[in-house]
Amino acid sequence: MMLNFTVGPVMSSEEVRAVGGEQVPYFRTPEFSEVMFENERLIKKFANATERDKVVFITGSGTASMEAAVINCFTERDKLLIVNGGSFGQRFVDICQVYGMRCEEIKLPFGKALKEEDLLPFENRGFTGFLVNLHETSTGVLYDLPMLGRFCKRNGMFFVVDAISSFLADPIDFKANGVDVLLTGSQKALACAPGVSVLVLSENAVRKIHAVNAKCYYLNLTSALKDMERGQTPFTPAVGILNQLHARLRKIEADGGSGAEIERVANLANDFRAKIKDLPFEIVSESPSNAATPLHPLNVSAYQIFTALKDEYEIWVCPNGGELKDSVFRVGHMGALKVEDNDLLIAALNDLKRRGLL
Numbered sequence: 001m002m003l004n005f006t007v008g009p010v011m012s013s014e015e016v017r018a019v020g021g022e023q024v025p026y027f028r029t030p031e032f033s034e035v036m037f038e039n040e041r042l043i044k045k046f047a048n049a050t051e052r053d054k055v056v057f058i059t060g061s062g063t064a065s066m067e068a069a070v071i072n073c074f075t076e077r078d079k080l081l082i083v084n085g086g087s088f089g090q091r092f093v094d095i096c097q098v099y100g101m102r103c104e105e106i107k108l109p110f111g112k113a114l115k116e117e118d119l120l121p122f123e124n125r126g127f128t129g130f131l132v133n134l135h136e137t138s139t140g141v142l143y144d145l146p147m148l149g150r151f152c153k154r155n156g157m158f159f160v161v162d163a164i165s166s167f168l169a170d171p172i173d174f175k176a177n178g179v180d181v182l183l184t185g186s187q188k189a190l191a192c193a194p195g196v197s198v199l200v201l202s203e204n205a206v207r208k209i210h211a212v213n214a215k216c217y218y219l220n221l222t223s224a225l226k227d228m229e230r231g232q233t234p235f236t237p238a239v240g241i242l243n244q245l246h247a248r249l250r251k252i253e254a255d256g257g258s259g260a261e262i263e264r265v266a267n268l269a270n271d272f273r274a275k276i277k278d279l280p281f282e283i284v285s286e287s288p289s290n291a292a293t294p295l296h297p298l299n300v301s302a303y304q305i306f307t308a309l310k311d312e313y314e315i316w317v318c319p320n321g322g323e324l325k326d327s328v329f330r331v332g333h334m335g336a337l338k339v340e341d342n343d344l345l346i347a348a349l350n351d352l353k354r355r356g357l358l
């Protein structure tokens, strides 16, 4: 079996994989509604959302929820500000442009954190919405959620946080930071199969969704919210993956909750970063998320390392695309990984070094 250090899909526990092997049940039943209600309750608990906030489950990868958030929460009358620090920030820009939304970007150089002074030029400029990928997974940069929450609050901006790769990897407080929409997906730290994404919605967001009343059908959140009142979805959801999520969320709860899970991921990240000190790599993010370590190899092509680990050691790391293909690869720390797995990866990297390939 391949050892998977990518940023998604990541390795699932044996338990989650067993659920994936089960016969998929019929879902218009009180039993499946109970599964959905418990999924909602645990997602809210782990995001530090309140009783009154809502959750909807979308069948589609994370990008479906990014698109759903944009089209259900905003109109052409809004003026949006988007943090664009890499390919996921660019994705929000592209979605907004498809729908003719007015938006401006805060462009960040590769690997750079977002600082208070980067926000200064955008204060009191009449922006009505702010969109950010809390962990810009393409570069491994984690932004400062409390700082962004304060910025949105004092500027009266509707706050959309794509936490697809940071939910359960980095601490997130939905309520304390005034988040209106929080997104996550099944194949990142939730460590299930891809195919389901999740939106956590504040009371303010629910009001906005009803007011906007988006002209779309499959990704319409008004109808999704209505059906979720009875633990259902408007269309056939990815029932098998929602059952996997149920098993996974309950296991996290039994093992101590989101705090314990985040600590487990953080420990894996710190262990890996300590063990590569003597290898010819540079960590290229100013403020790395616990979810992944972005590395620049000093001597050889990043893509060659990805290929060699895949073909000769049965280990996947995560290649970067585009112009970063040869200069950066990422090592993920999400999913069913252990310290001993880090040791296997370090041993493979040391072997590449011994062979003159690193």
Ligand SMILES: *Cc1c(COP(=O)(O)O)cnc(C)c1O
Pocket: 008, 061, 062, 063, 064, 088, 133, 134, 135, 136, 137, 162, 163, 164, 165, 185, 188
């Ligand atoms: C993975 C990810 C997404 C969603 O990508 P999909 O391929 O559509 O699941 C969105 N935003 C971030 C920050 C991600 O890491």
